Amino acid sequence: MKSLRNTALGLAIGVAGATTAFAGELTIATVNNGHMVEMQKFTPEFEAANPGITLNWVTLDEGTLRSRVTTDITTKGGQFDVMTIGMYEAPIWGARGWLEELTFDAEYDVDDILPAMRGGLSHEGKLYAAPFYGESSMIMYRKDLVEAAGMSIEDNPSWDHIREVAKAITNKDEGVYGICLRGKPGWGDNMAFITTMANSFGAQWFNEDWTPALNSEAWKDAVTFYVEMLNESGPPGSEGNSFNEILALMNEGKCGMWIDATIAASFVTDPAQSKVADKIAFAQSPQKATTKGANWLWAWALAVPAGTKQGDDAKKFIEWATSKSYIELVASKNGWGSVPTGTRQSTYDNPKFQEAATFDEAELKAILSANPEDSTMNPSPYVGVQFAAIPEFQAIGTAVGQQMTDALAGNITVEEALANGQAAADREMKKAGYY
Amino acid sequence: MTDRQRQIWIDRAAVTAAWIAALVFFFPIFWMVLTSLKTEGQAIQVPPLLIFEPTLENYLEIQERTNYFKFAMNSVITAFGGTLLALLIAIPSAYSMAFNTTHRTKDVLMWMLSTKMLPAVGVMMPIYFLAQKFDLFDTRTLLVVIYAMMNLPIVMLILFNYFREIPKEILEASRMDGTSTFNEIRQIVLPLAWGGIASTALLSIILCWNEAFWSIVLTTTDASTLTAFVASFQAPEGLFWAKVSAVSTLACAPIVVFGWMAQKQLVQGLTFGAVK
Numbered sequence: 001m002k003s004l005r006n007t008a009l010g011l012a013i014g015v016a017g018a019t020t021a022f023a024g025e026l027t028i029a030t031v032n033n034g035h036m037v038e039m040q041k042f043t044p045e046f047e048a049a050n051p052g053i054t055l056n057w058v059t060l061d062e063g064t065l066r067s068r069v070t071t072d073i074t075t076k077g078g079q080f081d082v083m084t085i086g087m088y089e090a091p092i093w094g095a096r097g098w099l100e101e102l103t104f105d106a107e108y109d110v111d112d113i114l115p116a117m118r119g120g121l122s123h124e125g126k127l128y129a130a131p132f133y134g135e136s137s138m139i140m141y142r143k144d145l146v147e148a149a150g151m152s153i154e155d156n157p158s159w160d161h162i163r164e165v166a167k168a169i170t171n172k173d174e175g176v177y178g179i180c181l182r183g184k185p186g187w188g189d190n191m192a193f194i195t196t197m198a199n200s201f202g203a204q205w206f207n208e209d210w211t212p213a214l215n216s217e218a219w220k221d222a223v224t225f226y227v228e229m230l231n232e233s234g235p236p237g238s239e240g241n242s243f244n245e246i247l248a249l250m251n252e253g254k255c256g257m258w259i260d261a262t263i264a265a266s267f268v269t270d271p272a273q274s275k276v277a278d279k280i281a282f283a284q285s286p287q288k289a290t291t292k293g294a295n296w297l298w299a300w301a302l303a304v305p306a307g308t309k310q311g312d313d314a315k316k317f318i319e320w321a322t323s324k325s326y327i328e329l330v331a332s333k334n335g336w337g338s339v340p341t342g343t344r345q346s347t348y349d350n351p352k353f354q355e356a357a358t359f360d361e362a363e364l365k366a367i368l369s370a371n372p373e374d375s376t377m378n379p380s381p382y383v384g385v386q387f388a389a390i391p392e393f394q395a396i397g398t399a400v401g402q403q404m405t406d407a408l409a410g411n412i413t414v415e416e417a418l419a420n421g422q423a424a425a426d427r428e429m430k431k432a433g434y435y
Numbered sequence: 436m437t438d439r440q441r442q443i444w445i446d447r448a449a450v451t452a453a454w455i456a457a458l459v460f461f462f463p464i465f466w467m468v469l470t471s472l473k474t475e476g477q478a479i480q481v482p483p484l485l486i487f488e489p490t491l492e493n494y495l496e497i498q499e500r501t502n503y504f505k506f507a508m509n510s511v512i513t514a515f516g517g518t519l520l521a522l523l524i525a526i527p528s529a530y531s532m533a534f535n536t537t538h539r540t541k542d543v544l545m546w547m548l549s550t551k552m553l554p555a556v557g558v559m560m561p562i563y564f565l566a567q568k569f570d571l572f573d574t575r576t577l578l579v580v581i582y583a584m585m586n587l588p589i590v591m592l593i594l595f596n597y598f599r600e601i602p603k604e605i606l607e608a609s610r611m612d613g614t615s616t617f618n619e620i621r622q623i624v625l626p627l628a629w630g631g632i633a634s635t636a637l638l639s640i641i642l643c644w645n646e647a648f649w650s651i652v653l654t655t656t657d658a659s660t661l662t663a664f665v666a667s668f669q670a671p672e673g674l675f676w677a678k679v680s681a682v683s684t685l686a687c688a689p690i691v692v693f694g695w696m697a698q699k700q701l702v703q704g705l706t707f708g709a710v711k
Contacts, residue, residue: 027655029655031670032670033671034670040500041499056655058656058659061667061670061671062669062671068652077567079572079655243671244670244671244672251476252480261672272474273474273674
């Protein structure tokens, strides 16, 4: 019997441990981005300033975070008190009553938040998420290679010029490729970039009556250009590349040009991780038929789910994490070059920040020029630059993204990819009752 | 070439093939440890660096950012707890099927095994709702139950095979002496099949330890295991290979040591007792 008793005791120890969250304990779901990681390190400062509130962090990869917070919010699970969400989710979830409205006192200075960020995180004038850091997209290029080819890249060059430069600086024998662009499928991966490119070619996701517009000539021209340019001057295996893969190539000096999130500027100019840190220059995104929608707008923002029982404490935390004083706190510990950017005008006005960040001007210019409410050449019914802020877009964007990857890999033609994408989008929109 | 010489060559070829296979299996672990000692910049260099100045900065940052021991303790409790629960259910069931076989026994075993063919995500929502309803979300109790259910078919099948190797005559003799079923299991079956039960338990512990899906979906802060800990180091924007390698090394280390110590029993378990 002794061994059975021991077994039972072991099992009892094994199954022990049911725990519940205590009042004053905030559970915060976040991603493993550099700025978020830094925020976690400042937990003691927040807890010291707010006695009675303790912070529990749940760090998840981006895909898991999206599915976890979506499941939690739709099932009213109440697992999280603060959620890290993006600009796509904030207005949709706010409109559905899934998020609590955020209001702040005068000291917080909500007017200091960049208007594009504030607008993108609001629905009908109500703010549902506070931006923790924001980004747009821009050209990051190897100045040395471009100059050696006797060429230059100005702000908002034409796509034809970019293609010419990419061809000129490609040196496949030395493993240097003129242009690196996202190819991995996903609405937030290849479709974020391809949508901005399509916007500038005059394309759009949906017509005014919500019918998908992927069968337009503008889409065909944009995607054909993208596939041909990457085949000419892109690295092999581009269909598997997204932000991190290209960042690795860029830091190794294998890419002549990269058009992607402005946050990348801080990585490619960091001598600790980039071999070409002192050779990088920046320019605003390329354009073609229109000046609209050429660069995206995104924010990682903090929101309070409507199901939480600790709304007041959660808002107190968000107020702290997205305040001017938090930015100053980070600057005092890590330097002005390490503060979260893309959220507040006061950051860009600060001379110390201007001195520390070599990319600040280009980043601010890109963020300010993005307008989610007017991002297509012809009128469109949706809000968003690199996405359409409707619940159905996630599925549509991912399905179309897969087609684009297939076209890039040469498995199907561009025409087939767009026809398949159009059919998938049409099916989804009909099912959702748009027409 | 004589038969003896031919045999020597065959043996040498077999040993060489075994070494090559072992090196192929070991290489990812070697590479993971090597990468964990590089900086993020070094980790992505092409061609990969083999000679470099090793650094422990990744391990220090992990320690600074997170509480490794909390995750490790959750892994230990849920892996051992899940295995114990699975054994408690599987031993009497396997006994019943091994010694009271009917013409449906094999079908029952196959049916149980077929539940392993269902992708876990297929039952995610029902389990999620049940966890919510019984207020078990983010508890080790929930993971123990899930892990036990997850491994039950395999544990049952292995134990069934072990129990079948016990001569029925021994059990019949004990019944002649008037032994109860409970005592028959405790005093005869368990001691005779102890090696098989130990190797089954080891295999189950390893399967529980490496389980990631349920651990990530059903926990937040209190019950997260080392697999959730590893997953949390992926970054959508920024390099993370060196840190993920370091955190993976930390997550693997306890079970690798455990597996090394128990390799004999483990091989027995994996071969379903075919090798004695």
